[in-house]
Amino acid sequence: MIKKTRIKDSYIVRTKKRILRDTVDSEAKYTTTFKDIRNYFKIFNKSLFKNALNSFNNVKIKRIVRGSGQCVEYISYRKGTNFFVLEMMPKYKNKMEFLNTLAHEMVHLWQQTIKKDTGNHNKLFFSFRNKFKRLNLKLSY
Ligand SMILES: [Zn+2]
Numbered sequence: 001m002i003k004k005t006r007i008k009d010s011y012i013v014r015t016k017k018r019i020l021r022d023t024v025d026s027e028a029k030y031t032t033t034f035k036d037i038r039n040y041f042k043i044f045n046k047s048l049f050k051n052a053l054n055s056f057n058n059v060k061i062k063r064i065v066r067g068s069g070q071c072v073e074y075i076s077y078r079k080g081t082n083f084f085v086l087e088m089m090p091k092y093k094n095k096m097e098f099l100n101t102l103a104h105e106m107v108h109l110w111q112q113t114i115k116k117d118t119g120n121h122n123k124l125f126f127s128f129r130n131k132f133k134r135l136n137l138k139l140s141y
Contacts, residue, residue, distance in 0.1 A: 015047045016135050023096040030095040032061050032088050037102060044103050048131050049110055056109065057083035064089050069101040071108035071119065084109055100138050107139070 037059055045053045056071075064070055070087040086105055092098040107128050111117035117124050121141055132139040 012047055012134055015043055018043070019099060019136055023094065023099065026094050026096060028094060030092040030098045032090055032092065032098060034059060034061070036098070037086070037088060040099060040102055041106070044106055047135060048103065048128065049106065049114075052114055053106065053110055054113065056086040058085045060085060060087045061090050062087055068092065068097065069105045071105040071112070073112060073119070084113065100140075103132065103135075103137050104139060 041053075041055065045051050064087055068089055072085045072087060073082055074085065075082045086102075086109075088098075088101065088105075092101065107125055108119045111124055112119040115124060119125075126139065129139050
């Protein structure tokens with residue numbers, strides 16, 4: 001039990017260091033890549049969601065009018081199926097904004113797939129605030 005906790009904590013510390021290293025050039029504009037999305041999805045899944053998340057069914061890099069990212073649910077009433085698409089912008093102000101946005105959209109995925117929640121910015125959503133803080137991330141609207 002104790003050992004398990006230690007491993008977990010060390011992973012959080014390692015992840016935090018990695019994020020710091022990755023965002024040290026805070027002024028540099030960031031260009032989104034599928035590779036970064038894939039890598040950080042894995043890292044956040046482990047450090048924030050205990051690996052509970054299934055991947056998004058699809059990932060798109062596109063211009064977004066409202067907000068800086070989106071977790072879009074597509075429902076087929078005919079087939080009775082639903083799937084989730086992550087939409088990220090082609091560019092961000094800096095890498096930190098990219099990471100905050102990706103982690104934010106992953107909380108929405110967690111709400112809707114694991115908790116069967118509305119996926120609104122509600123209490124459940126903001127219950128991740130401290131976990132984000134531990135990684136130097138910021139959870140906001
Ligand atoms: Zn949101």
